[in-house]
Amino acid sequence: MHDTDQIAEFFDSFLQFKRTYKNGEERYYVCPECNRVKLAVNLKKLKAHCWHDSLNYNDLKFLVLKYAPDKLAEYNKIIGTHRVSGSIEDAFYEEALVKYPDRLKLPEGFKLIQGKTELELSAYKYLTERGIRSDVIASRYIGVCNEGKYKDAIIFPSFGIRGYVDFFVARWFLNRDYYLYESVEKSNIIFNELFVDWHKPVVLVEGVFDAYCISDLHMTNVIPLMGSSLSTEYRLVYNLAKYGNNVVVALDNDAKNKEKRIVTMLRNCGIKTSAYDIGRLNVKDPAVLRMKFWDYLPKEHKDSTDISILEERIREL
Ligand SMILES: [Zn+2]
Numbered sequence: 001m002h003d004t005d006q007i008a009e010f011f012d013s014f015l016q017f018k019r020t021y022k023n024g025e026e027r028y029y030v031c032p033e034c035n036r037v038k039l040a041v042n043l044k045k046l047k048a049h050c051w052h053d054s055l056n057y058n059d060l061k062f063l064v065l066k067y068a069p070d071k072l073a074e075y076n077k078i079i080g081t082h083r084v085s086g087s088i089e090d091a092f093y094e095e096a097l098v099k100y101p102d103r104l105k106l107p108e109g110f111k112l113i114q115g116k117t118e119l120e121l122s123a124y125k126y127l128t129e130r131g132i133r134s135d136v137i138a139s140r141y142i143g144v145c146n147e148g149k150y151k152d153a154i155i156f157p158s159f160g161i162r163g164y165v166d167f168f169v170a171r172w173f174l175n176r177d178y179y180l181y182e183s184v185e186k187s188n189i190i191f192n193e194l195f196v197d198w199h200k201p202v203v204l205v206e207g208v209f210d211a212y213c214i215s216d217l218h219m220t221n222v223i224p225l226m227g228s229s230l231s232t233e234y235r236l237v238y239n240l241a242k243y244g245n246n247v248v249v250a251l252d253n254d255a256k257n258k259e260k261r262i263v264t265m266l267r268n269c270g271i272k273t274s275a276y277d278i279g280r281l282n283v284k285d286p287a288v289l290r291m292k293f294w295d296y297l298p299k300e301h302k303d304s305t306d307i308s309i310l311e312e313r314i315r316e317l
Contacts, residue, residue, distance in 0.1 A: 004043040006078050007060075011041055014068040031055075032067055033244070046079070048270075058268035062241045066270055069095045069242060098235070101166035101188050108148030110155055113137055119144050123154050126173045131213040131290040139217055140192070145170075153180070156208045159194035167191065169208050169226070179207075181226055187234045195220040198243035201301070203276075204230070204262070205250050205286050213287040214294070228255045230262050232269065241269045248301050250276035250293070252285040274301040 008027055011017075016030040018037045031039035031050045038052040041060065048057040057063045064075045072095050113120045113127075123144045127137055136142075143155045153170040160166035167189045170180040190196065191211070203222045205211050211224040223236065228251050230237065240247055247266055251259040259275050266273040276298060278286060286293050 003078070007043045007046075010071070010075060010078055011060075011063075014071065015039070015041075053272070054267075055270050055272065056268050057270045062270045065095075065238070065242050066244050098238070099188060100162060101160055101184060103160075103164045104166055104168065104182060104184065106143075106157060106165055106168065107145055107150040107155065107170070109145040109151065110143050111146060112141060112143045113154075117146065119146055119152065122174065127154065130209060131287060132209070133216060135217055136212050136215055140195075140212070142212075150180075152176075156212075158189065158191045160190075161193045163194060166193075171208075186226055187231075189226070190236045190239065191224050191226065192220070196223065197221060198239060199245060201246040201248065202240065203248045203250055206252055206255065207285075207287075210250070210252075210286040213290050216291065219294075228252070228258045228262075231265065237266065237269060240266065240271050244271060246301060247271055247273040248276050248297060249273060250278060250286045253279045253283070274298040 004024070008024075011027065011029065015032070018028045018030065020027050021040070025042060025044050027041045027043065028037055029039040029041060030037055031052060033050060033055060034052045036052045039048060039050045041048045041063070046060045048060060048063050049055070060079075061072070061075065064072055111117075111120065113124050115121055115124055124134075124137065127142065128134060132142075141157055141159075143157070145151055145153050145155060150170050152174050153172045156169040156171070157165045158167040158169075167184055168182055170182075172178055172180075191208070196202070197220065200221050203214075205214070205222060205224050206228050207226070208224050211222040215222050225236075249259050249262050249266070251262070256277070256279060259277070263273045263275045276286070276296075278284075278289075281289070281296055283289060289296070
C-alpha cells in the first residue's frame, strides 16, 4: 500500500494546495488549467478530476506528466511502479526513457513526384484528383517507386522528430489497389511528428489520405493513426497527455464506436477531446470533405480553442 502522506507531499511540491476532504483522502489544488480551486486529487484511488473544465485523470501519472514531467521517476518510486523494460511504460516511468523509432530506409527505386516520368505523372493525377494539393505533395516528399518490392506504388514517408524517415505507407494505384504499412511497431510511430506543433490543437484521422486531403501548408496538425486503434500504450497518447492541447478525433463513419472509445480514453488521460462525428454530414470519411472539413469542427472544440487562443493573447500582453 502506498503512503498517502508521501503522495500528498509530492503533489504539494508543484501544485498549489488549498484544502482537504474525506478525512484527507482528497486534496484540492488550484488547477493549472483553469486557475480555480477545482482540482480534486484522490490519494487513495490515485485519480484526479477538475470540476471546472471536466478534465479527468484516470491515473495520477497523467497529471504528473502534464505538470511535472521531470518528476515521473520520483512519483513512480513513491507509488512503487516498476519499470517494464522495452515498453511504452518506460516513458511513464521516467521522461528520459521515451523511445524514438529507428531510422527507416526509403524503399528501393524511390523518386519524388516531379512529373518527369509516366509513373510520376499518373501518381500526381491520382493524388490531386482525390484532393491532395500539389504543395502538400511537394512539401511532404510524397514519391513513387519505379522498381523493387514497392514498384508502381505511391510512397508517403513519415518524418520523425529527429528529422529522419521513421515510417512509410505504400499505396498501389495502377493495377493493384491496396495499402501496405511498413511493419514497424506502430505504437511508437507518430506520423510526421516532425511537422506537429504540440502547442496547437491536434486532429486525429484514420489514414494518410484523410490527413493530406484536409491539409495545406499551414495546417500540419493532422495525424493519421494508420487505422482506428489507439491506446495508452501509444507514444502519441503520451505526447498528447504531456502537452495537454485540444484534440478532435475524426474517424470514418463506419468507426463511430471506436471514435467514441478513443475520445473517452483520451479524456481520461486529462486531454480535452471531442468527437468529430462525420456521420452527421453524411459522408464516409474526412478525405471527402477536403478543406471544408474545418468548417464543421465540433462546437465544443471551437469554443475551447477560442478560449485558449484568447488566453494566449492575454498572456502575450
Ligand atoms: Zn481546471
